[in-house]
Amino acid sequence: MTPRIGIGVAAAGLLVLTGCASWGPEGGPGGIGRSDAPVTAGTSAAPAVAATRGPDGVQRITVTMTDDLRFEPDRVRARPGVVEFRLQNVGVTPHDMTVAESTAGNVNGGQTATLRVTVEKPGEYPFPCLYHAESGMRGVLEVAAQ
Numbered sequence: 001m002t003p004r005i006g007i008g009v010a011a012a013g014l015l016v017l018t019g020c021a022s023w024g025p026e027g028g029p030g031g032i033g034r035s036d037a038p039v040t041a042g043t044s045a046a047p048a049v050a051a052t053r054g055p056d057g058v059q060r061i062t063v064t065m066t067d068d069l070r071f072e073p074d075r076v077r078a079r080p081g082v083v084e085f086r087l088q089n090v091g092v093t094p095h096d097m098t099v100a101e102s103t104a105g106n107v108n109g110g111q112t113a114t115l116r117v118t119v120e121k122p123g124e125y126p127f128p129c130l131y132h133a134e135s136g137m138r139g140v141l142e143v144a145a146q
């Protein structure tokens with residue numbers, strides 16, 4: 001039963017991804033063009049990193065954004081509830097992160113940002129960088145069953 005729910009959510013996420021053609025141009029505002037960047041369909045094969053639940057019940061994970069147009073980690077695991085991404089842009093290229101219909105907005109090189117979302121349904125929630133999704137800069141938030 002649970003896998004079926006997960007697949008349904010993932011498919012809905014993909015529809016959202018492909019249905020949105022208004023994302024910013026590759027490179028983003030002030031971004032660096034990366035014609036040599038590979039176009040990949042999915043995330044890395046690295047295992048998911050679990051968000052850490054704090055005493056306030058918020059699950060926190062630090063994700064770095066790099067000039068290689070990657071999120072590290074690009075697979076994050078959590079339970080249903082509030083998940084807080086602490087974004088650190090460790091390069092110079094501006095990035096963004098969108099997950100579960102919330103966006104961090106532009107994060108310039110050297111800056112940090114916090115993106116907090118509430119996810120109730122188990123499943124996979126893609127988190128693309130809206131500037132570089134086509135270059136493979138995207139991750140997945142895996143929400144397990146309670």
Ligand SMILES: [Cu+2]
Nearest residue numbers: 095096129132
């Ligand atoms: Cu980016």
